[in-house]
C-alpha cells in the first residue's frame with residue numbers, strides 16, 4: 001500500500017486514538033518497580049481508578065488485555081461446577097461464555113439476537129425460579145462493542161433485588177468505562193471488568209477489576225485454580241503501591257496522565273461529550289437511510305454505532321475502500337455480523353471536528369461504493385452539533 005498522507009483516522013471502537021499527552025507521558029524512562037518512586041505512581045493510579053469506577057472498594061490492575069480481566073473475575077470468585085447466568089448480547093458476551101465453559105463453570109446462556117441488551121424481566125424471572133440459590137453469579141456486558149448496545153445495569157440491579165437473590169453481579173465495562181456513566185458501588189456491582197485501550201485513551205495492555213467487599217468474601221472460598229490472576233497477592237502488594245510481578249510501568253505513566261485529563265475535563269462533561277457525538281452520529285446514519293443495529297433507542301451506545309448494510313452490499317468492501325481512499329479504519333462486523341455491519345467508534349479522545357471528518361469519510365465511501373443511501377447525513381450531524 002502506498003503512503004497515505006495526513007493523519008490516520010482510527011475510528012474503530014477500540015483501541016482508540018491515544019492523545020499526545022499520554023504518548024509523551026509513556027515515553028518517560030522506565031523506573032525500578034521496587035523503588036519508592038514507583039510506589040507513588042502505583043498508589044496514585046490505583047486511587048485514581050477508584051474515581052473512574054465510582055467505588056471506594058478495591059481496584060486491581062493486571063498487565064493484560066481485557067480478556068485477562070474477564071478471567072480474573074471468574075477464577076477469583078467461583079468454584080468448579082458453579083452455576084453462572086450469562087446473556088447472548090453479542091460477540092463479546094459469547095466469548096466470555098466460552099471462557100466460563102472452559103473454566104468448568106455450569107453456564108446458563110440466555111439466547112439473544114445481538115440487537116438488544118440484557119432484559120431485566122428475564123433476570124428477575126431466572127433468579128426468582130432459583131429458590132435454592134444455585135446461581136452463584138450473573139455476568140453481563142455493559143456495552144456490547146460488537147453491536148453498539150448498552151445494557152441498563154441499574155435495571156438489572158433492581159431485578160436482582162426484587163428476586164431477593166444473593167448472586168454476585170459481574171459487569172464488563174471494557175467499552176463503556178470513562179465514556180458512559182457507570183457506578184460500581186451505587187449499582188451494587190461485585191466485579192467490574194475494564195481495560196486500557198478504550199475510554200481510558202491508552203494503548204492495549206492493562207486489564208482492570210473493581211471488586212466489592214462481597215466479591216472479596218466470595219474469593220475466600222473460591223476453588224477455581226488461579227496463580228497469575230490471584231487477587232490476594234495483588235491486593236497485598238498494592239497496599240504499599242507495589243505489584244507481585246513486573247507491572248507495565250510505562251502504561252501506568254500513561255494511565256496517570258489519562259486520569260488527570262479525565263479529571264480536568266470532568267467526568268460529567270466526558271459523558272455528555274460522548275452522548276452528543278453519539279447522537280450526532282445516529283442522526284447522520286438515519287439521514288443516510290441506513291439502519292442502526294441496536295433496536296431499542298434506550299439502549300443506544302454512546303461509545304459506538306453499528307450500522308447495517310443494505311442487503312447485497314458488503315460492509316467489509318466499504319471499509320476497505322474507505323481505508324484506501326481516506327485513510328480511515330472503521331470497525332468490522334464480528335462473528336455472525338461479519339460483512340453485514342460496520343462499526344463507527346466515537347469514544348475516547350474524540351471531538352466534533354474528528355466526528356465531522358469521520359462521517360464525511362463514510363458519506364464519500366458510501367457514494368463511491370454505490371451503496372443505495374441518501375446524501376445529507378453529515379449536514380444533519382453538523383446541524384445537531386451546532387445546536388447542542
Ligand SMILES: Cc1ncc(COP(=O)(O)O)c(C=O)c1O
Pocket residue numbers: 014065066067068092141143144145146172173174175195204
Ligand atoms: C466488551 C468487550 N469485552 C471484552 C473484550 C476483550 O478484550 P481484549 O481484546 O482486550 O482482550 C473486548 C474487546 O474489544 C470488548 O469490547
